Amino acid sequence: MTDSTTPANSDSGITATEVGGITAVPGLLTGKVAVITGAAQGLGLAMAHSLVDSGARVVIGDMNAEAIEAAVSELGGSDIAAGVVCNVSSLEAVQELADTAANTFGGVDIWVNNAGITRDATIRKMTEQQFDDVISVHLRGTWNGLKVATALMREQDRGGSIVNVSSISGKVGNAGQSNYSAAKAGIVGMTKAVSKEVAFKNIRINAIQPGFINTAMTAAMPQHAIDSKLADIPLGRAGEPEEVASVVLFLASGLSSYLTGTVTEISGGRHI
Template identity: 85%
Template sequence: MTETPGTASITTTETGGVAAIPGLLTGKVAVVTGGAQGLGLAMARSLVDSGAKVVLGDMNENSLATAVEELGGTESAAGIVCNVSSLENVEKLADAASRIFGGVDIWVNNAGITRDATIRKMTEQQFDDVISVHLRGTWNGLKVATGLMREQDRGGSIVNVSSISGKVGNLGQSNYSAAKAGIVGMTKAVAKEVAFKNIRINAIQPGFINTAMTQAMPQHAIDSKLADIPLGRPGEPEEVASVVLFLASGLSSYLTGTVTEISGGRHI
């Protein structure tokens, strides 16, 4: 981490992305689904480092415990086992945030899975599983978060994690691409429904990001993807997290219903 010259309070990554702005989210409470590892944990870390209290929802109880510890312990974070495809589970996640930290100001619908196969080989179960977690899971999060934010009557920000594959489609991911495209439409529809209550809803579309999953790809596949990226490199999780931080904060107070591509220029 480095500090931007002249703005010592802003913590940046080696790539220049803003990782945190201490104090920006002081007094705010955030929920991040799929927050115990990967991109979700990077998002949660950026929110905590910027002053928010964060509740992580994830299926992996052990990963949740580790993540909470990494984020500073129970003073700043809590972990709740949550299957986002269950509305009841998502309601319990919101209840926990209200009980532990006093409400919800920021909600990030990030949880996801993959079940890749060509349409010839993909089973109905593989299709349904991905749609259930990504699309229904996001709908559950929107339903619960907007309901709670309306009751609190202090506005709020919701960030939905789509994917660049929702724009262009990925071979072997008809389920995932469909779900991620659906998230974009859902974002725009619900943003129109709740804007009058100062609840903002925006989506992000990450591209090729440097995660454990992409690092495990064969080198020829990595090289092929990099060749399509004008910036010539994969994105870092912190660079995705910095966009979430912007959308979660008052810095984006006049943005709602938008879709931000975080792809290094790929597919422009």
Template identity: 75%
Template sequence: MSAPIGIKDLLGGKVAVITGGAQGLGLAIAKTLVNSGAKVVLGDMNAEGVAAAATELGGDSVAVGAVCNVVDLAAVQALADIAQEAFGGIDIWINNAGITRDATIRKMTEEQFDQVISVHLRGTWNGLKVATGIMRAQVDAGTHTGGAIVNLSSISGKVGNLGQSNYSAAKAGIVGMTKAVAKEVAFKNVRVNAIQPGFINTAMTAAMPEHVIEKKLAEIPMGRPGEPEEVASVVLFLVSDLASYLTGSVTEITGGRYM
């Protein structure tokens, strides 16, 4: 699956904000949403990368890139302000930004633990706080009928990975946060869902030793890694009206791993 999946006009000019959007899953999601009629605002720490990604997606008429540190609530609010100024509102928010600082608990430093927890958990909370506030206000103003948010968890948050006590804890926390916030904003027709990708074919997984890749593939009933576009297609479903009665859900995208 080499081309981004997209259903033309499914999103009908809706505006999406995607954190960590300069590369990897974030960029794949952005491509799929744009191919389905959305306009996107990408936030990322990589200034050059996020600018290039916005240009690749079609430039200012459909995509804007901005530097954003999701750990900083003011920076996340500034990202939202850019989206509102550029495209008039926010319909979709994807909390995708993330990092890894892998080490066994014996070797992991406090800094490595705190960095991962901050980017994933605090970053997702910041995104939820800003996005739900804007979406609720839009509903109250009568300019929008609701909103959709997708949080990026991981199968690591379900089963735990050796050397990832920080990452696994953060990704598990995102599931609880998703369900809590979904309950708080459902009455405004703001939906909050999460996905848990498994072994996905990205630059990070491609760099793994061959024996590690083989071991992981042996655990997948479908016998192959997933593609970023396959993750993006699930996000597309969740943010579209096709999922209008779905909130607080956690969707595993794993090829059957850990059933």
């Protein structure tokens, strides 16, 4: 499978992946500013492309300075994108990310808590540090993003949309991922709780739960493991990063204006 795009409708200007998913709606997010953590590569970068191609300007946070520089260039340069080296475990660092968006592009309308790591091991072998590291990046990092983003959006008084990236493993649990599964499940509860706190300010918070997606990490898996996962997916294939990004685009935009506190599974029907 490829991530190249082809026109889905020559009259609408909508672009689509070869598997048929809409990846951008030109003009949908014109005038909007988005912040995406963990966005210098992989799923986060696909999300950034989708939002930029739909008219938004984007600030990406990531730990890899070299990858940030390349991503900003790929997204269209400094008029369209900016990047900040950001450890989402640090509230101060996340605040700097928000300040960059406000100072560079005038505020934040969309915030995507996407940054994540894995430290897989069975509970017998997992160390306290491995557990703490994953909880710190995923759960604390999402909390930091929510705290900073909601504060800024309330101050701006124009509402906003926040998307938290959970995982299907937060629904069903994965062996060898007690840390990751716990963090991703926690993100769902956090999404629902905070969405109730800020809805009156027209700040919407939703979560997504991607399943088996074609990324560098999944490509490195042994073929027998890939085949086993594919056998459990009713649609019969892995998802593409652009298909995750298209759901983020929907949740970030006014197309989902009456959705908050929801969880969307992007799993091809796996674990339904």
